[in-house]
Amino acid sequence: MTNETASASSALFSKENSKELLDHWVKAQLADQTRSEGISDSSVSTSSAEFLKLFSEALKGGNLSNINTPEWELVLRMLGDLSASRALQGSSSTDTAKFIFSLKHVLFERLNAASGLASKPEAKASWELFLLLDKLGLYTTEVFQKSRESVIRRQQKDIMEMSTPVIKLWDRVLAVPLIGTLDSARTQIVMENLLQAIVDNGAKIAILDITGVPTVDTQTAQHLMKTVSATKLMGAECIISGIRPQIAQTIVHLGIEINDIITRATMADALKEALSKVGYTVESDIALEKVR
């Protein structure tokens, strides 16, 4: 890239021009009706200002062709953070890409205006064509993104379904080993599967084993309580097993009310209790040997 180009580029982002450019750019973004709701006006202003600052700094290095060099690192990092946080907020890839493209459009307008090319039909045509191609490009990325996401969603659903089996332990006794965090999505699945199993098996007792639940916080406890409530409504009783010492302490410490629910330390204990409740006693056939 020649020195001319380099200095022309830098000139565009001179202090005087930058302020005007920033205003123009922010206004254009705020005016975009299709912007998603999660992106606040103030975050648009802040991100734009930050980007322009880092961008004009990087430009001074004179390298406009390769962004994988040290002078562009700060810019890439800022964009990476922005993109990641937007993804977490649920923005689409189009929205996030538009951040850069909207700057391109504003720049283009200013360039055309400055060079007096704006009125020429070729300039107008190329302008419209660029906008159109941008849109098509964004569309391609968007569809790609969405199909990846739907694959992930399907897989997540499968994983959740497979990891919450309802086991028939005995006549009228069911067990649900809960593995992993008990969030609201999983609670829904557990409730659906468990309640249906209660109906199908005429079960009277459901043992919820939380050995595989790493932590029990207020949320988890609420989800457990929901499951217990729903089970009771179906005329069955719940026993919670697998309460580790730390969990017991956490529950008391957090002041979580697990009122009138039967709990046992192990599934074995829970099973013993369940069997006696449905009217079974367990006898051993092995004669007791005298201990010498």
Added chain:
Amino acid sequence: MLIKTAEDRALINEDDIATVRSSVKRVVALLNFSLINQTKIITAASELARNTIEHGKGGKAVIQVLDEGERVGVRLLFEDNGPGIPDTAQALEDGFTTNKGMGLGLGGARRLMDHFSIESSPESGTKVSITKWQEKI
């Protein structure tokens, strides 16, 4: 997002609650919602319809079918010109384990649906909107 269909139902007296329920039931059955989701939607509709009549002094329900490409949804709007809810934040507070929230069932309706929004003031009454989505097969 496209609003594919929309129907209005008046909510004046308590018979209308049952009418709204059957209209909603018809719509959600066609959209392939699971039985559990159908029940949730109809129940939420029943709660909000009752609110419109009892607290909102009458109004209307609007039942919309939405299409967003990969998913379809049902959106129910409940509108009245009643006295409004003074503190919507508090009204939404009814937790699962508490009995707060003024018995309006708003928190419950929100928990049953995917999306919930409410606008309420003494001047313009109350507008509640609830939505549930279903992925297209």
Added chain:
Amino acid sequence: MERIPILKLGETLLVTIQVDFHDRVALALQEDLCEKIVNYSAKGVLVDISALEMVDSFMGRVLGNIAKTSRLLDCNVVLVGMQPAIAITITELGIQLTGINTALTAEDGMLLLQKLLKAKSGARTTHANKNGRR
């Protein structure tokens, strides 16, 4: 106006609640039930909700009231036939069905009523009253 039929099975009353439960019908049911509990000296009420597609907070209150008034009349109430979808929805809505016993099937419900009755009479005097209410 339709009134929900209440059947008598020995000392138990059986109520089957259908769909589209209007408020007026609810009040009529509560009245009818109270009357019949007293008239027949009923010891238990089995409420079958297997035909219900939905229980909202209004219905929850109706059921709660039925339970309360029955208890005052020394009568147990057992709800049977709750569908999973309804159990989940009720739980999510936070409707408290306090004082209401539930059972999976009508059979289980009858057994539960017997059990509850036995528990009660165990607390009373064992002296049989030959001129008892019948």
